[in-house]
Amino acid sequence: MSEKILEVEHLSVVFGRGKKAFKAVDDVSFSLEKGENFGIVGESGSGKTTIGRTIMRICRAAEGSVKFKGEVISGKVSNKNDKKLTDQIQMIFQDPMSSLNERAKVGYIVSEGLYRDKTLSRAAREDRAAKALIEVGLRTELASRFPHEFSGGQRQRIGIARAMVMEPELIIADEPISALDMSIRAQVLNVMNRLKREHALTMIFISHDLSVTRFICDRIACLHKGVLVEMADTETLYSNPLHPYTQSLLSAVPQPDPRAEKKKKLIAYDASMHDYTVDKPIWCEIAPGHFVRGSEKELEKYRGTLL
């Protein structure tokens, strides 16, 4: 068993209070091992970004906890820890057009996070920024240019370099390729794949596109309205989805195969199909490493399909 780098336990996030309170994330638990690429999928509004933001400590956990390398990071942390965590958990954003400072040169954008370390000389900063740029496949001369001089794919790679320069242990990538054109998606995916291989990076990949998560993630959790409905390693989830919501998401992924597409039946998911009035749903490990949410009766049915 390798080291657990992140443990999310019974996490709930609530926006608003009193009558207006809205539970965006409800009792979510998962853990990440070092070097793992974990995908969170779900439709818009399912709370995937909120989970990412809570791990980043932008949103506050209402219940439950987030542990990073054994230490609780949700709630109050000491000043020293706060700095350390900011360095070690980095984020890659969705839209490279709006997430880069238009008025700063690329060199500054990439090295900005290093400025807080007062012991670092200017030369050392520039050196690390240059290294990060090379890592994502950009030439170091480009450091003196402005973001608008770059294409979408290059800009997203600048965003990745900005995260990498801090030498993080955990990266949260929030829909990093949804805003990109098809020919540069592959580029960016390859860069992320390579960085993960070479640096044993742990990554949380948030996406609604199941064809992309299949390509890049080791393990995937499926989120519906703030509740985890299924979690398994990638191949298991794709070959044997148990929860009807996972099945409906999978059926919606377009296949580059016209004959298969013509035959395809969309599986619609309707939450009212579950009768949870008496038989309360539980989060159950139905097979080793394969978790699914369901009532006793449903779990019985799922077990049947597994055999």
Place this chain on the structure above:
Amino acid sequence: METIISVKDLDIKFNLRGQILHAIRGVSLDIYKGESLAVVGESGSGKSVFFKSMMGLLDANGFISGGEILYNGRDLTKITKEKDWMSIRGSEIAIVMQDPMTSLNPLHTVGAQVTEAVKIHQGLRGMAAKMAAIEHLADVGIPEPERRYNQYPHEFSGGMRQRACIAIAIACKPKVLICDEPTTALDVTIQAQILELIKQMKRRYNLTTIYITHDLGVVAGVADRVLVMYAGDFVEIASVEELFYDPRHPYTWALLSGMPQLGVRGEDLYSIAGTPPNLTYPIAGDAVAPRNPNALKIDFVSRPPLFEVSPTHKVRSWTLDPRAPEIPVPENILRMRRAGGRGL
């Protein structure tokens, strides 16, 4: 098959502060009545410009510098007055834009915006127009259309907004529906629903549909015929089966191989090197050549003609010339052909 739109040697240029950008470079295409045509290409390949020119929706600095667009025999390039476009726009050719958040007016209710189209294009007034608009909202699958009629776009979800846009397009009673990246701003489940809706509308109203997209997965599901564009030119035109099971152009291979659906986890995805050419400079030879690892010498000298593979399959590449050396088809493409029909 009956032709509804016939484009001949069309040239479109943009004036960028004195510099001329050659956005569409002498292309010809027949669009058949009732077909479903998908157009794919990178951003900047001219796919939107090409179809917007059919509705007179080019930006002010854009102009048609040659060729003709015949719609039922009428040359659309000859239309100069905005007033004359009104007989084409909406009533003959309608468009559904990419981002429903920006294509709907946030200051008017959704109902008012559908009613506007009903009034102009169906000539109805007052209560009758309102009833027709509500019917259109129900037609595109918006639940509780009477209540939704009085709501503003911000009260709609992304998928519902796109449905409202489709309702507006349909209310114009068009013959041709252009969908310009109709689902790029939506997530997969909603995307599938919207595509299904457009297909339904096509059957119900006998539309000719044109999908502009950069998602090849979407193309496989919706198209009868596919057009691949690069740098303002058509590089491959084929039936959807030919394009996915027997693609011939190196650029099409590259696009198909770059799909994550075809990738193997842990290995690199194929990605096209380089960037599209700058269209403010003249292009010598094949525009794809600088990005094609197997480019021939002639690719840099002379523009390839459209070679005919089958009556429905045309490819603009010198690799199709009988004198050209054989280039092996990439493994990914062969895998797709073998999977044909069984899914990947």
